[in-house]
Amino acid sequence: MGMLQKYGAGPDQIDAMNTDRLRENFMVEGMFAPGKIGFAYTHFDRMIVGGAVPTGAPLSFGGGEDVGTETFFEAREMGIANLGGVGWIEVDGTRYDLGNRDVLYIGRGSKTVTMQSDDAENPAWFYMNSVPAGADIPTRLITRSEAKVLKMGDAEKGNVRSLAMYIHPEVSPSCLLLMGITDPAKGSMWNTMPPHLHERRMEAYCYFDMSPEDRVMHFMGRPDNTRHLVVGAGDIVMSPAWSIHMGTGTGPYGFVWGMTGENQAYTDVDPVKISELR
Structure with a gap:
């Protein structure tokens, strides 16, 4: 399978980073290659991010050699979002059909995962987030229609969005x-x-549904010491717990967010005033 390593950095280290070093430490690129599956082990709460684009034979994984356990899911759970064409995922012999923006949750203890696209000319883009888990929760497909949607933002400030x-x-x-x-x-x-900020949870962003010429300016860093990353479709940004995270695009876009940490409470955040940013 092969797995990249991303070690990240602390807030006191970003002053010495140029653009390339900042991207190397806080971004994962190239995960969506046709006919391949790729993973990156990040040392942000040990989240693994990955991508798979099946265009020929089905793509499979499940061995634990890259995570130090007998199987990949021996001590991990995973979410897989389909950001492309229709496809399917088989987990230990049970098949789940995923349309665009459907998400499959895979519970701890699963053995083998196999992924395939219905149409190689319009392949599925399977985006993966995996984190350590201490409980066995059944694998489940969550379709786009089953997601709970929140409407947020202010049109006058250009930040109306659905979550x-x-x-x-x-x-x-x-x-x-x-x-x-x-x-x-x-x-x-x-x-x-x-x-x-949410000091007790880290977050990963995967940007998608962007035209080839557009980019998102993703802002990170401490509120009084910010930096930016220029990201395109399929790029993944690792946002450590100590960093702000916000972005603005040159055209339409969406993003998948994945989080892990001490809790799952959306209200466990520390707001930052715009006037305090530097």
Whole structure:
């Protein structure tokens, strides 16, 4: 399988980083290669992110050699979001059909995962978040229609957005993983405004549904010492617990967010005033 390693950095280290080093430490690129499956082990609460684009033979994984256990899911759970064409995922012999923006939760103790696209010309894009788990929760498909959608934002500030919760206590429970999809409304470009910190949870962002020429400017860092990352479709940003996270795009986009940490409480955040950003 092969797995990249991403070690990240602390807030006192980003001053010395140029663009390339900042991207190396806080971004994962190239996970959605046709006919391949890829993973990156991040040292942000040990979240693993990955991508798979089946275009020929089905793609499978399940061995634990890269995570130090007998099987991949011996001590882990996972969420897989389909960001592309229709496809299917088989978990230990049970098949789940995933349309665009459906999410599959895979519980601890699963053995083998196999993924395939219905149409190689319009393949599925399977985006994966996996975190350590201490409980056995059954595997479950959460369709787009089953997600709980929250409407947020202000049109005058350009940040109207819908937040769809998939892996969440109010929709489909997990041990520690949270996962969902956010879409800015037509004409709105900002997400996650105003910014905030959640020191007890890290977050990963995967940007998608973008035209090839567009980019999102993702802002990170401490509120008084910010940096930015320029991201395109399929790029993944690792947001440590000490960092703000917000972005604005040059065109329409969406993003998958995945979180893990001490709790699953959305209210466990520390808001940051826009006027305090530097």
